[in-house]
Amino acid sequence: MPVIQTDELTKFYGDVRGIEGVSFAVEEGEVFGFLGPNGAGKTTTIRTLLGFQSPTAGSATVLGAEVTDRAALRESRGNVGYLPSEPAFDERATGRRLLEYHGALRGDERSGELLDVFDPPLDRAVEEYSRGNRQMLAIVIAFMHDPDLVIMDEPTSGLDPLKQAKLLDFIRAERESGTSFLFSSHVLGEVRKVCDRVGIIRDGRLVEQADVATLLDRNGKRVELRFADDLAADAFAFEGVHDLDIAPSGEATTVMFTYTGQYEPLLEHILAHDPLDVNIGEAPLEDVFMRFYDTDATLDAGEESENGGASDA
């Protein structure tokens, strides 16, 4: 049974659409990345799943509990960890007091172990905390009751690079031991590192659901070559080559393109021109997402994009 299942989930704030007709499932033991530009509907989805607000239409279950069934959802919430994008605390309480409070509420099976990795200054009032320390406290609170499912809204924001890496390592290890995640993020590098599948949301609608490997495969390879000689503009215009760019650079000629064909004809073609440098790598995941962020191809005709395709990814 999926740990999260939504069916045509819809939330309007008055006339403003938060999300509309969103259907996806997060399977047990996977990290499901939830991506989309600002205002796309990620937080709306998460808040509806946690029962902070009621759906306008459609339905959703979290660990089997209908989000509209308050009693069932309260029970399932005991097995859910939540890391909000901007954790709100009782500012005058110390970190230690807040851990005690949450421990009494949901249980504390692992705060000691978590505090070895994420170490906010527990004896200071939260109002004195830096952004990163607030985030670390929120991480400990999200995991201390050893939940089966963790819902994270941009979890690495505010953390320094070392702590970010620790959190991603921690998520991977938790996944190995069977924990499931819904992971909302703008940071494609981290999505790449930890997510098995992604759902892409735009203007309140889910426009794609796929595993990360498939998305990268579909995107092809990024090829960068350097040649000593001048090349004709169409020297690499053959099947499977996209976005071809041939330009002089210093004494050499640089050729760059995205390639979706077989390796053999590509390599033959490169060797026939006697290359100085050959660089073939995975096309960046950014390219895949930008395509979803920027075009209207996958949306219903006639819909206005309130975000203009803008993204801070």
Ligand SMILES: Nc1ncnc2c1ncn2[C@@H]1O[C@H](COP(=O)(O)OP(=O)(O)OP(=O)(O)O)[C@@H](O)[C@H]1O
């Ligand atoms: N409380 C609210 N009242 C009215 N409109 C809201 C409310 N919360 C969200 N919205 C609107 O719903 C839409 C989706 O917003 P949401 O915050 O879910 O997006 P998001 O994907 O989480 O964005 P971000 O990446 O910027 O956090 C936006 O148009 C937003 O203005």
